Amino acid sequence: MSQDLSELPTTSYALLGLLTLGDDLTGYELKQRADRTLRFYWSSPAMSQVYSELARLAQHGLVAARDDETEPVRRSRRYRLTGSGRQALTAWLSSTEAEFPTLKHPVALRLLLGHLIDPEQTLHLLENYLGQLAERRAELQQVRDSLGEAGDPAHATHRFPRLVADWGLDYYGSERTIVDDLITRLRNGVT
Amino acid sequence: MSQDLSELPTTSYALLGLLTLGDDLTGYELKQRADRTLRFYWSSPAMSQVYSELARLAQHGLVAARDDETEPVRRSRRYRLTGSGRQALTAWLSSTEAEFPTLKHPVALRLLLGHLIDPEQTLHLLENYLGQLAERRAELQQVRDSLGEAGDPAHATHRFPRLVADWGLDYYGSERTIVDDLITRLRNGVT
DNA sequence: GGAACTCTATTCCTGTTCGGAACAGTACAC
DNA sequence: GTGTACTGTTCCGAACAGGAATAGAGTTCC
Numbered sequence: 001m002s003q004d005l006s007e008l009p010t011t012s013y014a015l016l017g018l019l020t021l022g023d024d025l026t027g028y029e030l031k032q033r034a035d036r037t038l039r040f041y042w043s044s045p046a047m048s049q050v051y052s053e054l055a056r057l058a059q060h061g062l063v064a065a066r067d068d069e070t071e072p073v074r075r076s077r078r079y080r081l082t083g084s085g086r087q088a089l090t091a092w093l094s095s096t097e098a099e100f101p102t103l104k105h106p107v108a109l110r111l112l113l114g115h116l117i118d119p120e121q122t123l124h125l126l127e128n129y130l131g132q133l134a135e136r137r138a139e140l141q142q143v144r145d146s147l148g149e150a151g152d153p154a155h156a157t158h159r160f161p162r163l164v165a166d167w168g169l170d171y172y173g174s175e176r177t178i179v180d181d182l183i184t185r186l187r188n189g190v191t
Numbered sequence: 192m193s194q195d196l197s198e199l200p201t202t203s204y205a206l207l208g209l210l211t212l213g214d215d216l217t218g219y220e221l222k223q224r225a226d227r228t229l230r231f232y233w234s235s236p237a238m239s240q241v242y243s244e245l246a247r248l249a250q251h252g253l254v255a256a257r258d259d260e261t262e263p264v265r266r267s268r269r270y271r272l273t274g275s276g277r278q279a280l281t282a283w284l285s286s287t288e289a290e291f292p293t294l295k296h297p298v299a300l301r302l303l304l305g306h307l308i309d310p311e312q313t314l315h316l317l318e319n320y321l322g323q324l325a326e327r328r329a330e331l332q333q334v335r336d337s338l339g340e341a342g343d344p345a346h347a348t349h350r351f352p353r354l355v356a357d358w359g360l361d362y363y364g365s366e367r368t369i370v371d372d373l374i375t376r377l378r379n380g381v382t
Numbered sequence: 383g384g385a386a387c388t389c390t391a392t393t394c395c396t397g398t399t400c401g402g403a404a405c406a407g408t409a410c411a412c
Numbered sequence: 413g414t415g416t417a418c419t420g421t422t423c424c425g426a427a428c429a430g431g432a433a434t435a436g437a438g439t440t441c442c
Binding site for chain 3: 413414415416417418419420421422423424425426427428429430431432433434435436437438439440441442
Binding site for chain 1: 285291296305309354377
């Protein structure tokens with residue numbers, strides 16, 4: 001119930017967002033959901049962070065914990081979004097500006113230091129990256145496929161996840177093209 | 192002189208890389224250099240982190256500190272890369288695999304939660320992002336311009352920074368195209 | 383000449399975030 | 413029935429970010 005709104009980091013709201021589907025999840029399940037969707041646009045928070053975040057959100061009354069008593073021995077808590085949780089989330093969405101994306105690109109960083117390494121190794125670096133990229137893209141494509149097609153009324157709720165997934169796929173595609181070109185430039189010895 | 196190599200986080204090596212140009216810098220200057228170049232591909236470390244990182248690198252003998260004694264009162268330390276620093280950097284580059292890039296995209300995150308916000312606000316979000324993107328791109332273009340043209344022997348050392356800057360520019364360009372398309376899709380009400 | 387301001391330079395503190403280890407129960411295969 | 417994988421949670425330490433505090437040096441400008 002606390003009204004400390006906008007005091008929370010973005011990750012808190014990302015997790016709240018994952019709970020807007022109405023079901024109640026354990027920390028473990030929430031982490032899985034994050035790995036499945038959030039990971040592509042926002043780094044999936046660490047296990048430990050999911051739990052500490054849930055504890056804090058519960059303290060603020062934005063999620064409600066329910067002890068799973070099916071087994072008395074088994075300690076397992078399920079969390080669901082509360083009314084004020086949903087309210088805090090929409091307030092955050094409409095009242096704050098989105099920051100510019102942050103990119104940590106180890107491949108670009110290494111290419112930047114290309115003068116320190118063997119040219120062959122640089123090429124290997126980029127080709128290896130192309131491989132990883134294809135893998136990632138395939139994973140995201142699977143997610144995208146599960147969201148149904150545009151115009152399908154059965155998946156109308158998936159409209160925005162679909163848009164974002166398409167964004168991600170296009171991004172991976174453009175990254176592929178760019179790296180392909182870089183490899184060509186390097187092979188041709190263009191300085 | 193310590194041989195704990197590959198025990199350091201990536202940021203340490205990023206900073207070492209910024210010192211490969213041969214000059215010796217203060218923490219402050221190093222942060223400025225990071226803001227100018229590193230920022231586009233790797234989040235520029237916080238001021239505080241630059242200093243603590245330099246202290247650690249000095250402890251490991253990878254950089255050498257020199258007290259600036261021009262003014263006895265003024266405390267100011269300049270750091271330069273040592274031989275073992277350069278060695279550690281090249282060893283890291285050739286012995287470890289590059290991880291996959293990490294993206295934290297607040298705009299994509301908010302679009303994902305589009306069902307919670309007013310459609311007009313979503314459009315505003317994306318258009319605002321286009322503006323920020325254009326700014327960023329212009330900043331990077333300036334950096335790119337300062338690196339000279341391909342084939343120019345005066346800027347042969349800038350070859351790799353140039354490649355990476357072009358990568359960044361292409362990335363910003365593709366991001367613009369994608370967001371333009373998303374805006375069109377949203378306006379046309381395609382689900 | 384001094385007041386206000388900006389820039390260089392460093393340190394400290396707090397909070398966020400990540401990754402892994404540890405622990406424990408459950409389910410399934412072999 | 414024994415290993416092995418999966419579910420579920422907690423704790424710890426390190427990495428990382430951001431801002432406040434401090435302080436001298438240079439510039440502006442009235």
